[in-house]
Amino acid sequence: MNCICHRIVVPASLSLMAFAVSACVPAPGSAIKDEQVITAVRTVIEAQQSAWNRGDIEGFMEGYERAETTTFVSGGELTRGWQTVLDRYKQRYNSREQMGMLAFSELDIKPVAPVLALADGRWQLTRANDAPHGRFTLLFRRVNNDWRIIHDTTTSATP
Numbered sequence: 001m002n003c004i005c006h007r008i009v010v011p012a013s014l015s016l017m018a019f020a021v022s023a024c025v026p027a028p029g030s031a032i033k034d035e036q037v038i039t040a041v042r043t044v045i046e047a048q049q050s051a052w053n054r055g056d057i058e059g060f061m062e063g064y065e066r067a068e069t070t071t072f073v074s075g076g077e078l079t080r081g082w083q084t085v086l087d088r089y090k091q092r093y094n095s096r097e098q099m100g101m102l103a104f105s106e107l108d109i110k111p112v113a114p115v116l117a118l119a120d121g122r123w124q125l126t127r128a129n130d131a132p133h134g135r136f137t138l139l140f141r142r143v144n145n146d147w148r149i150i151h152d153t154t155t156s157a158t159p
Helices: 002-024 030-053 057-061 082-092
Strands: 071-074 077-080 101-113 116-126 133-143 146-156
Touching: 030 057, 030 101, 030 116, 030 133, 030 146, 057 082, 077 082
Parallel strands: 071 146
Antiparallel strands: 071 077, 101 116, 116 133, 133 146
């Protein structure tokens, strides 16, 4: 009798374990979808860097969702609305000298839902008299087939 129970319990427990493990394994193709999201978000960030470095603030802002709900947090301030963020950038960076050359590095992009992705990284401006730098966290949302920033938290490092 002991042998019969052992034969029933072991295969049943192995089946249950196999089921549990298979539930933790991503579905086929999800890694490919994650890579597609990462590539798409990286493309937006790289386009922003290129636009900034040619002095095109409007082009840089194409990376943000054009909505009143778009938010930007920096220096203890919360700015709401795409147009308000654009106006803030234009006021703060009103010349090519102020804009400098922008470089992003250490990008870490993670899909967190079918229509959301989180991007962390470093930014640095290189200007004639200084080189401000810091970190950022961006929340992207897929709208139609485009990925756009809906929330931006950017910090500046102490010089």
